[in-house]
């Protein structure tokens with residue numbers, strides 16, 4: 001059939017959540033993404049998959065929701081995440097898109113799993129939504 005059109009770019013600035021994740025969670029997540037972006041295996045994931053450059057006109061027929069590190073960063077900066085879990089879900093979507101299109105045994109999928117392992121390690125101490133109350137010692 002015909003090549004599917006490019007899906008709408010995220011974040012949808014006309015559809016931001018009323019209660020996005022608080023500042024301290026957004027800052028934590030942005031720091032993790034910055035660290036991941038410095039990994040050599042992150043290079044193919046820094047920007048959206050370029051279907052023209054890679055000559056893969058049917059990419060969007062298989063991958064209906066493309067995701068990459070720059071889009072996650074834009075969503076963090078725009079306050080597009082309602083829950084910190086959704087930032088983790090987007091990272092895993094990026095990895096799973098890669099595995100789905102290229103195959104689990106491909107070199108690019110091994111790179112995706114490498115950065116995913118580092119991402120999970122850095123997220124071990126994700127801060128809770130509400131900060132612990134400052135105790136006022138009477």
Ligand SMILES: CN1C(=O)c2ccccc2Sc2cc(NC(=O)[C@@H]3CCCO3)ccc21
Pocket residue numbers: 044045048049050053054056097098101102108
């Ligand atoms: C994640 N991923 C891919 O999932 C992908 C999708 C289809 C075909 C190949 C690949 S490997 C890949 C390569 C680049 N980029 C390059 O190879 C650069 C930029 C275009 C040509 O050289 C970017 C994303 C990507």
